[in-house]
Amino acid sequence: MKARTAAAIAERPHSMDALFALAHEDMVAVDALIRRHMQSPVPVIPALAEHLIAGTAKRMRPLLTVAAARMAGARDDACLKLAAAVEFIHTATLLHDDVVDSSELRRGRVAAHLIWGAPSSVLVGDFLFARAFELMVGAGSMPALDILARASRVIAEGEVLQLTRAHDLDLGQELYLQIISAKTAELFAAAAEAGAVCAGAEPERRRALRTFGENLGIAFQLVDDVLDYSGDAEALGKNPGDDYREGKATLPLLLAMQRTGVAEREFWNRTVDRRDQTPADFDRARELMRQTGALQATLDLAHGYAERAKATLSVFPANPWRPALEALADVAVSRRT
Numbered sequence: 001m002k003a004r005t006a007a008a009i010a011e012r013p014h015s016m017d018a019l020f021a022l023a024h025e026d027m028v029a030v031d032a033l034i035r036r037h038m039q040s041p042v043p044v045i046p047a048l049a050e051h052l053i054a055g056t057a058k059r060m061r062p063l064l065t066v067a068a069a070r071m072a073g074a075r076d077d078a079c080l081k082l083a084a085a086v087e088f089i090h091t092a093t094l095l096h097d098d099v100v101d102s103s104e105l106r107r108g109r110v111a112a113h114l115i116w117g118a119p120s121s122v123l124v125g126d127f128l129f130a131r132a133f134e135l136m137v138g139a140g141s142m143p144a145l146d147i148l149a150r151a152s153r154v155i156a157e158g159e160v161l162q163l164t165r166a167h168d169l170d171l172g173q174e175l176y177l178q179i180i181s182a183k184t185a186e187l188f189a190a191a192a193e194a195g196a197v198c199a200g201a202e203p204e205r206r207r208a209l210r211t212f213g214e215n216l217g218i219a220f221q222l223v224d225d226v227l228d229y230s231g232d233a234e235a236l237g238k239n240p241g242d243d244y245r246e247g248k249a250t251l252p253l254l255l256a257m258q259r260t261g262v263a264e265r266e267f268w269n270r271t272v273d274r275r276d277q278t279p280a281d282f283d284r285a286r287e288l289m290r291q292t293g294a295l296q297a298t299l300d301l302a303h304g305y306a307e308r309a310k311a312t313l314s315v316f317p318a319n320p321w322r323p324a325l326e327a328l329a330d331v332a333v334s335r336r337t
Contacts, residue, residue, distance in 0.1 A: 016324070016327050016328060016331045018320065018323065018324045018327065019063070019067060019321075019324035019325065019327060019328055022067070022070070022320055022321060022324055023063055023066050023067055023070070026066045026070070026079075026080060026083075027059060027062070027063060027066065027083075029077065029080050030059070030062050030066065030080050030083045030084050030087070031059075033080060033081060033083075033084040033135070034053060034084050034087055034088070035053075037084065037088070037131045037134070037135060038050065038053060038088075038128070038131065040127065044116060044120055044124070045124055045127055047116075048095075048112050048115075048116050048120060048121065048124045049091070049124060049127075049128065051109060051112055051115070052091055052094065052095065052106060052109075052112055053087075053091055059087060060220075060328075060332075061086045061087060061090050061187055061188060061191045062083035062084065062086045062087045062191070063083075063328075064086075064188060064191045064192050064195070064213060064216070064325075064328070065079060065082050065083040065086050065191045065192065065194055065195040065198075066079055066080070066083050066195065067195070067321055067324065067325055067328070068191070068192040068193075068194075068195030068196050068199075068209045068212075068213075068325075069082075069195035069196065069198050069199045070195075070199075070321055071209075071316060071319060071321035071322060071325065072195065072196045072199035072200075072201035072205055072206075072209065072316075073199050073200070073201070074195070074198055074199035074200075078139045078140060078141065078198050079139075079194075079195050079198040079199070081135045081136070081138050081139040082135070082136065082139050082141070082144055082148070082194045082195065082198055083191075083195075084132075084135050085131075085132040085133070085135035085136045085139070085148060086132075086148070086187065086190070086191045086194070088128040088129070088131050088132035088135070089128075089129065089132045089148065089151070089152055089155075089187060090187060091125075091128050092125040092126070092128040092129045092132070093125070093155055093159070093187075094106060094125075095112060095113075095121045095122065095124060095125035095128070096121075096122060096125045096159075097159065098111045098112065098113055098121065099113045099118045099121050099122055100159070100163065101242070101246055102246075103242060104239055104242075105239050112124075129152065132148070132152075133145075133149070136148055136149075139198065141194075141197060141198055143197045144194040144197045144198055147190050147193050147194045147197065148190050148194055150190070151186050151187050151189070151190035154182050154186040155182065155183055155186055155187060157182055158179055158180070158181070158182025158183030158184075158186065159182075159183050161178075161179050161182065161183075162179045162183055162248075165179070165249065166246070166247060166248055166249065167247045167249065167272060167273050167275075168249055169249060169254075169257060169268060169269065169272060169273055171249045171254060172254075173251065173254065173255075176249070176250070176251055176254060177218065177251075180217075180218060180221040180222070181214065181217075181218060184217050184218070184220065184221040185213070185214045185215075185216075185217030185218045185220075185221065186214075186217070187217065188213040188214060188216050188217030188220065189210045189211075189213040189214035189217060190210075190213070191213055192209040192210055192212055192213030192216075193206060193209055193210035193213065195209065196209040196210070204315055205315055205316065208312045208313065208315045208316070209312075211308075211309075211312045212309045212310075212312045212313060212325070212329075213309075214309075215305045215306070215308045215309035215312070215329075216305075216306065216309045216328065216329050216332055218302075218305045219302040219303070219305035219306040219309065219329065219332050219333050220302075220332045220333075222251060222298050222299070222301055222302035222305070223299065223302050223332065223333050223335055225243065225250040225251050225252055225298060226252055226295050226298050226299055226302070227240070227335065228240055228241065228242060228243040228244065228250065228252075229241070229243075229244070229252055229285070229286050229289055229295060230286070230295060241282045244271075244272070244277075244282055244285055245275070245277065245282070246275075247272050247273065247275045249272065251294075251298045251301070252289050252294045252295050252298045253268075253272065253285075253289075253294075255289075255292065255293075255294035255297055255298065256285070256288050256289045256292050256294040257272075259292035259293070259294060260288055260292060264288060267281075267284070267288075271285065299333070302332075302333045303333050306329040306330065306332060306333045307329075309329045310325075310326045310329050310330075313325060313326060
């Protein structure tokens with residue numbers, strides 16, 4: 001992406017204000033649904049769920065469902081149940097991921113599995129998945145239920161694929177994009193498409209919103225990958241360097257390894273493959289990424305996906321929701337520190 005375009009995005013740090021204003025009433029209702037459906041007579045369930053859901057959650061995925069539905073002409077509140085279901089699916093995957101990755105922080109708080117234990121975290125994640133499906137049924141849309149059920153399956157496949165290739169230093173960019181398309185972008189795509197279906201959108205607009213969500217999700221994950229090497233704990237809601245310490249072969253790491261060549265191969269093998277790391281290794285990895293342009297190349301790719309996301313909205317007539325969703329794509333790739 002051209003530097004001029006990136007700079008223009010950076011100049012609009014509050015460009016999502018319109019979207020938040022448009023969706024405020026709906027998102028208050030979604031929040032109420034979330035809190036009502038995370039209750040249980042088993043005390044650990046609402047306590048653990050509240051710990052994560054009440055963190056610094058941006059609610060980006062349910063916001064996408066609401067915005068897609070309203071832009072496509074939805075007038076009733078069925079989309080609110082789907083939006084709450086989307087947040088539960090997302091939260092459930094976070095609980096499971098933190099156990100798998102042994103993460104210490106999530107959304108700026110101590111990871112739930114470190115407080116309640118891994119078994120409770122996994123089982124509460126399962127509870128939230130079940131609640132998500134109850135909400136989907138309550139929304140009364142079989143096509144939307146099909147979209148979100150498929151997304152749950154694809155996300156699980158993506159997570160397993162990533163787990164099996166986590167320390168593969170020869171992982172290609174195409175396969176890496178396939179992994180993040182499944183584990184991250186699929187829920188963005190499903191969130192937007194479910195909103196469109198709930199509104200009764202015609203096939204062309206339904207496809208456009210799904211494509212918007214997919215491209216937005218890929219851009220969002222690529223920026224997350226960069227922030228793991230360039231952000232801080234407050235901005236990330238987790239410790240920077242977690243991906244590196246866990247030996248995850250994300251795109252910045254893959255590009256840096258390709259561009260440093262044989263001279264640094266043993267460094268990457270030791271620190272990523274064998275995970276034999278010293279406190280100074282993370283700083284060295286970041287410096288190599290800066291020198292090779294790996295971080296900037298990943299950001300450039302993310303900006304490209306954000307631009308493609310915005311282009312798909314051209315099938316919709318001018319209305320307040322369209323520029324607000326375009327701003328969402330801009331903000332997703334301007335989360336820098």
